[in-house]
Amino acid sequence: MTKTELFNQIKTKKSYLCVGLDTDIKKIPKHLLSSEDPVFEFNKAIIDATSDLCVSYKPNIAFxxxxxxxGWQSLAKTLEYIPKDCFSIADAKRGDIGNTSSLYARAFFDKSASGMSFDSITVAPYMGKDSVSPFLEFENKWVILLALTSNEGGKDFQNLELAEGTEVYKKVLEVSKNWGDSERLMYVVGATRAEKLREIRAIVPDSFLLVPGVGAQGGSLFEVSKYGMNATCGLLVNSSRGIIYASSGEDFAEKAREEAQKIQTEMAEYLDQFLK
Amino acid sequence: MTKTELFNQIKTKKSYLCVGLDTDIKKIPKHLLSSEDPVFEFNKAIIDATSDLCVSYKPNIAFxxxxxxxGWQSLAKTLEYIPKDCFSIADAKRGDIGNTSSLYARAFFDKSASGMSFDSITVAPYMGKDSVSPFLEFENKWVILLALTSNEGGKDFQNLELAEGTEVYKKVLEVSKNWGDSERLMYVVGATRAEKLREIRAIVPDSFLLVPGVGAQGGSLFEVSKYGMNATCGLLVNSSRGIIYASSGEDFAEKAREEAQKIQTEMAEYLDQFLK
Structure with a gap:
């Protein structure tokens, strides 16, 4: 999917919601466990209930x-079921030396090899350029590079100050934006504070940001939208547990839709207000 | 496997060689392709030919x-076939927020969930402590944290100088050594220069270091051994392509053994010379 196509979806659906498919066999409603592939059945119901309200699905590969x-079979079936107008993200946080990253790219982008072809993959930046480049060799596929993560441990290294006077995560943005442009490279940015978002937008004004941590992880959709939105929206805001585990009963899909609907309604307003 | 057990293996076999099972279906000898599981057949032959000469096997998960x-079935069968006296490393370079890293730990350490139980897993440090801790909750399992990688891109961020006057990779060593001791935490260190190894040993004197890049990637086993060895050896030196692709013909296992034998012979000497 191209950047223009993604933006068109956002305008059509009035939504920049990404639904995180962090589907844990231990957490899904009990009545599904008797089916042949409970994880896929759960995802299918969630997708059916939410696909007009979101523009993206993000299975977290760990699950x-x-x-x-x-599990890989459930994942492949899930990806197959995601409507083609939704941007698919393999939240895999991979990254290795060049020839190995090529193999990871095969795993997530090359259907003839692995049976799967996602639109994008999340990648960890620690190993630098040659760990990222192999993913960019696939046409119309995206890298979503970790920059600032929202977990407590994110501070351990990402916020360290460098001798040159910037922080590690900003350096990651500055350096990596030369590896690919905003048509191919997005960033994971777990920031919800206005100040941080302003600084990040100063470095990568045109890039899409994948923002986790709204909802269960406690961020504010208003702040993210006000300070993060650019001329092509530039935001994919993820919610996982808040949507998919809204109910643990037989009404899980219905409740998931209600939660997604609330977020989409808010997003429609913010698109009116903040799209530059 | 405990640190003592690993050191005992090193002393018994007079070897600290790790064989990297970077098994690429596109590179293995053609005569294997007709078998039901060519990747497993290749690995089985390599393991049969080298298991008395090495103390560890490291399948790179990307492959x-x-x-x-x-592919996951081939991996599970390979792990099952690795002799129990060899330290098994899932070279996966995973790492995510806490609840997700718990799932990755299940994937590589919990046989009842995923069918596999490796002795250790490589983890990327970018997301900090809570991305690493879940792996350490499994008894007798190890985290091998990326510190300094040997690829060109490793320099992009790992060697940046921090305001406090140290480099990022050293800070990773300093901070993370409080997350677990040298009985549970190893480091990937792609250093082959004396000066760097001395500095690293000053920070983590007792830890095992997994050193890639000897062989195909051009490092010197002599330097690594002289400056990296400690009282319990403290080194696992990996060779992948140099061993497993020593020949592309029907004699691949025999040639792999010859290459492993050369390295082991050298290692036996260095253990005599440098074990402190």
């Missing part, structure tokens, strides 16, 4: 990997 | 993941 080969 | 669900 599938934890189930061994059958 | 298996790139093949979809059947």
């Amino acid at each position: 599938y990997e934890a189930m061994g080969p059958k | 298996y993941e790139a093949m979809g669900p059947k």
